[in-house]
Amino acid sequence: MYFRCSIFHPVTRRKPVPCWCALQSSVRREIMLTVNLDKDLCLKCTTIDCLVRCRYLGLDLEQATQERDRLMAEENSQVLEDCVTCYACEEYCPYGNHPFYLIVELQERHGIHPVPKEIEEHQVASLAPKGKIQYREMHAPVIDLCTFPMLKDSITGPLFENASFFWGTDVFCNLMYLHFGKTSLINERLQKNIDNIWNFYLKPNNLDTLVCYHDECYATFTSYAQAYGIEVPFTPVHLFDFIIERLTExxxxxxxxxxxxxxxxxxxxxxxxxxxxxxxxxxxxxxxxxxxxxxxxxxxxxxxxxxxxxxxxxxxxxxxxxxxxxxxxxxxxxxxxxxxxxxxxxxxxxxxxxxxxxxxxxxxxxxxxx
Known part of the structure; x- marks a missing residue:
C-alpha cells in the first residue's frame, strides 16, 4: 500500500545494516552513541569519494587520504573544521558506510560548532519537546508534518482526501541538528519522539504506517535510525511514494x-x-x-x-x-x-x-x- 522498500544503498543495492523500520518488538534496544560505521571498509577505500567529490573542501586524493586517516583515528581534521554540513558525502560513499554521520559526531566530540553557539542554543531551546502530547484520533493516511504547522491547510483536496496529520516539537525528528554538529541531542530526543508518534497517534488507532511530508523525517526513520540502532516500530512512507500511489488511483x-x-x-x-x-x-x-x-x-x-x-x-x-x-x-x-x-x-x-x-x-x- 503506497510504499516501496527502499532502505538500501543505491549503488551497492544492499542493506548495510539490519532494517529497523518495521520492527514491532516491545524489547527496548540501547541506542548506540556512535555511528555504525565499518572503519576497515573506509581504510581500504582507494577513491575516498566522500571527501574528493566534496565541492567545498577542495581536497585532492592524497590530501583526502590523509584526512580520511585522521577521521578513522578520531582525530581533529580539516574536514571537521571546514565541513558545511551539506550531507553530500553520505550519498557519495559507494558502500553506505555513513561518513557524514561520523563527521558530525566527531565535530561534537572535538567541540566544533558549525553554527555559532548563541544560534545553536536558541534553536535547541525553541524546538525542545514540550511534554504536552495527548492521544488523538487518527485514520489512514496519517501525514507527519514535523514542525511545519503552516502547511496544514495544504493537506486537503483529492491528493490528501480523508488524511489525518500532526506536527509539534514532541514528534519532531530533530535531524536538523546535523547542521549544528549535535548528534547527541538527536539521539537524546529522537527515541522519545518516535515513541510519542507510536503510542499517542498510531498504535491506539490500529495504524502502523506514517507518511513523511519532509525528506528529513523519512531519512530520520530510515537512514539515521539504522545507523544508530534506533528502533522505529512503524513503517515510514516517503511522500513521493504516497503521491505516486494516489496519482495512480x-x-x-x-x-x-x-x-x-x-x-x-x-x-x-x-x-x-x-x-x-x-x-x-x-x-x-x-x-x-x-x-x-x-x-x-x-x-x-x-x-x-x-x-x-x-x-x-x-x-x-x-x-x-x-x-x-x-x-x-x-x-x-x-x-x-x-x-x-x-x-x-x-x-x-x-x-x-x-x-x-x-x-x-x-x-x-x-x-x-x-
Whole structure:
C-alpha cells in the first residue's frame, strides 16, 4: 500500500545494516552513541569519494587520504573544521558506510560548532519537546508534518482526501541538528519522539504506517535510525511514494500541466538517494517536463540557509546566485521543491526571475484540478 522498500544503498543495492523500520518488538534496544560505521571498509577505500567529490573542501586524493586517516583515528581534521554540513558525502560513499554521520559526531566530540553557539542554543531551546502530547484520533493516511504547522491547510483536496496529520516539537525528528554538529541531542530526543508518534497517534488507532511530508523525517526513520540502532516500530512512507500511489488511483482525473519545471533537490535527500528517481516518475504522470540543469541530481546545491546560519554569508549568496542563474538559463517556468525550508529560503528570489516556486504536493494538486 503506497510504499516501496527502499532502505538500501543505491549503488551497492544492499542493506548495510539490519532494517529497523518495521520492527514491532516491545524489547527496548540501547541506542548506540556512535555511528555504525565499518572503519576497515573506509581504510581500504582507494577513491575516498566522500571527501574528493566534496565541492567545498577542495581536497585532492592524497590530501583526502590523509584526512580520511585522521577521521578513522578520531582525530581533529580539516574536514571537521571546514565541513558545511551539506550531507553530500553520505550519498557519495559507494558502500553506505555513513561518513557524514561520523563527521558530525566527531565535530561534537572535538567541540566544533558549525553554527555559532548563541544560534545553536536558541534553536535547541525553541524546538525542545514540550511534554504536552495527548492521544488523538487518527485514520489512514496519517501525514507527519514535523514542525511545519503552516502547511496544514495544504493537506486537503483529492491528493490528501480523508488524511489525518500532526506536527509539534514532541514528534519532531530533530535531524536538523546535523547542521549544528549535535548528534547527541538527536539521539537524546529522537527515541522519545518516535515513541510519542507510536503510542499517542498510531498504535491506539490500529495504524502502523506514517507518511513523511519532509525528506528529513523519512531519512530520520530510515537512514539515521539504522545507523544508530534506533528502533522505529512503524513503517515510514516517503511522500513521493504516497503521491505516486494516489496519482495512480486518480489517473482519470489528471489534467496534464504541460509545463517546464526545474526541481531543487534538498540536502536531506542526500541521506535517502534511492527516493530521488520518483521525481521524474511523478513529473511524467502529471505532464511536466523536467528541464536539464547543471546543479541537479547528485550535483545539486544547498539552498544556502545552513550557510547563513553558519555565518558563511558570501558562500550563501554565491550558492544562491548559481542556483538562480541555473534555473533562469534552463527555461523553466516553475521550480519545484520537496523541502519547505528550501522553498521558504528561495521563493522570493525565484519569483524575481519570473519563475513560480511550488512544493511538489501543490503541483500535483494543480494537475488534479484542485
Amino acid at each position: 486518480l489517473k482519470d482525473r489528471i489534467i496534464p500541466l504541460n509545463i517546464r519545471a526545474a526541481y531543487h533537490r534538498n540536502c536531506s535527500n542526500r541521506l535517502i538517494p534511492e527516493t530521488h528517481d520518483r521525481v521524474d516518475e511523478i513529473f511524467q504522470m502529471i505532464g511536466v517536463e523536467r528541464v536539464e540543469r547543471q546543479y541537479e541530481d547528485d550535483n545539486t546545491l544547498c539552498c544556502g540557509l545552513s550557510f547563513d546560519a553558519q555565518q558563511r554569508k558570501d558562500l550563501a549568496r554565491d550558492t544562491q546566485k548559481k542556483i538562480l542563474d541555473d534555473i533562469q538559463t534552463s527555461g523553466a517556468t516553475y521550480c519545484v521543491y520537496n523541502c519547505p525550508m528550501c522553498l521558504f529560503t528561495l521563493q522570493d528570489k525565484v519569483r524575481s526571475i519570473n519563475v513560480t516556486p511550488i512544493l511538489m504536493p501543490d503541483l500535483c494538486q494543480k494537475a488534479l484540478g484542485a
